[in-house]
Amino acid sequence: MLDWKKLDEFYIDAFRELGNIGAGHAGSSLSELTGKDIKIAVPQVKILDIGDVGEEVGEDVIVAGNVTLVKDDVGEINGYLYTFFPEEGALRIIDILMGMDMGTTEEIDEMGRSAISEVSNILASSFCDACADFLDIVLLPDPPSFCNDMSSALVDPILASVAEDEEVVVAFVTRFESEEFGFDCYLVFFPKSGGLEKLLGLLEEMYR
Amino acid sequence: MNEGKNPVTPVGIGEYRIAHNPTILRAMGLGSCVGVFLFDEKIKVSGLAHILLPDSPNDPKKRSSKYADVALREMIREMEEKGCKRENLKAKIVGGAQMFDFMDNEMLKIGERNIRSVRSILDDENIPTIAEDVGENYGRTMEAYTSDGRVHVRCGTKREKWI
Numbered sequence: 001m002l003d004w005k006k007l008d009e010f011y012i013d014a015f016r017e018l019g020n021i022g023a024g025h026a027g028s029s030l031s032e033l034t035g036k037d038i039k040i041a042v043p044q045v046k047i048l049d050i051g052d053v054g055e056e057v058g059e060d061v062i063v064a065g066n067v068t069l070v071k072d073d074v075g076e077i078n079g080y081l082y083t084f085f086p087e088e089g090a091l092r093i094i095d096i097l098m099g100m101d102m103g104t105t106e107e108i109d110e111m112g113r114s115a116i117s118e119v120s121n122i123l124a125s126s127f128c129d130a131c132a133d134f135l136d137i138v139l140l141p142d143p144p145s146f147c148n149d150m151s152s153a154l155v156d157p158i159l160a161s162v163a164e165d166e167e168v169v170v171a172f173v174t175r176f177e178s179e180e181f182g183f184d185c186y187l188v189f190f191p192k193s194g195g196l197e198k199l200l201g202l203l204e205e206m207y208r
Numbered sequence: 209m210n211e212g213k214n215p216v217t218p219v220g221i222g223e224y225r226i227a228h229n230p231t232i233l234r235a236m237g238l239g240s241c242v243g244v245f246l247f248d249e250k251i252k253v254s255g256l257a258h259i260l261l262p263d264s265p266n267d268p269k270k271r272s273s274k275y276a277d278v279a280l281r282e283m284i285r286e287m288e289e290k291g292c293k294r295e296n297l298k299a300k301i302v303g304g305a306q307m308f309d310f311m312d313n314e315m316l317k318i319g320e321r322n323i324r325s326v327r328s329i330l331d332d333e334n335i336p337t338i339a340e341d342v343g344e345n346y347g348r349t350m351e352a353y354t355s356d357g358r359v360h361v362r363c364g365t366k367r368e369k370w371i
Contacts, residue, residue: 051221059236060349062364067308145308149364152221152237153347157307159221160240160261160318163274 012045014203019043019172022123022130022187029122034096036178040185043172050159050167053188054152057086063151063186064090064108066120066144067158070128073138077198079191080158081127081141083120084151089176089183093119102180108148117146123187127172135202158190165193214353219243222274224257224283228290230355238303238348240319242326244280245300245352245359246335248292254354255283261318262325276325284333299330300339300359300371302350319343339371 023040030038048056057063065084072078085093090112094105097115105112121144128139147154172187191199216232219225221241225233233256235243247254257279264275273279288294304323323342330337341348341361351360362368 054221054237147308149239149307150237150347150349153239153241153305154307156221156237156239156241156260156347157318160322163222163260164265164270 011200011203012047014206015045015047015170015172016043018130018134018203019045019174019187021134022126022172023174025129026123026126029126030119030176033118033122036096036180039177041175041177043174043187046171046173048169048171050163050169050190053155053159053169053171054150056171057151057186059150059152061151062087062149063154064113064116064146064148065186066117066124066146067154068124068144069142070124070139071142073140077137077139077191077195078193079162079189079195081124082155082158082186082188082190083123083127084147084154084186085116085119086184087148089185090116090148092181092183096181113146113148116148117144120144120146123185127187127189135199135206137202162190162192166191166196168196170196214355216351219256219258221258222260222272222279224255224273224279226253226255226283226286226290227354228253230353233352233354234350235302236349238350239305239307240303240322242276242301242303242319242322242342243348243350243352244276244283244326244330245302245350245357246283246287246297247352247354247357248287248296249298249357250293250296251291252354253287253290253292254352254357255287256350256352257283259322259326262321276322277329280326280329280333284335294334297335298357299335299337300352300357301326301330301337302341302348302359302361302371304342305347306343306345307347341369341371 027040063084094112235258260274304319
């Protein structure tokens, strides 16, 4: 098993570059979708112990977003991609997509769920696009599952499914910014069955 | 929710904690995880396990308290070492939700499998479950008061109850 504590600055840099490409893709898709100039900051990259994801976000924080299973076309890399927003940001996404004034939405209804899901989808597919650009791998996402609850509660079933063979996750933390708003956004990749090691191998090949 | 000034002991995923002083044992954000609270009213010794997975694999190297069987059996043994009597132990269980609408099978059923495993172990050990708040599709935070065995359950920011 990979000793994650030995992951050095090189990998963090490589992941940041990957995240940066993804953020660029996502920013332009979102600007196109909303007609607003949305910028996504260069993501912070964190390699976290698998049990600490809830803590990183704040265990009690209510979040909304998507979880989707992604796999590559040769069956080497797969895992769960979890894209979400702390609830305040999720409510602003609904405002933006529904063309309402900032601060209008107070609750996530059926329509709101689709709006958040849509933006989460864009983030997930931007991550997959970045992997294609940067690492030349094809990651295909399964249909996503919407979620809206305490961050640590949502991580539970993913942990249960990967905890037997992986110990770390890669988290990209970034911010959506425009003239009218700014809020945090998380994209966390939970690799399954040796997927992280293969991903690191690819980063090394491409970059070192 | 913290009535009075009880100290709080957090119980992380895959851990269990035993307390013999008045304290609050807290498991935050239980999704498909199950929190199992055991207490002996007579001598006021309690334990809370935050269980991630149902049954441990046969490989002894993989024995860990993230599995229901390992966590509960070890916790019961330690509680007995601290003077608990098996016939005085009572259980309250919380969590085991199904957090997602659809997902691959193994993930969909994990909450349910955790609950089933916890019930069958408690049954084997002859420990009655006197209260529970399990299943459904939302996360829960539980706080167990070791002074009197009450458990406070909070779901998101809206619902809460005592069991």
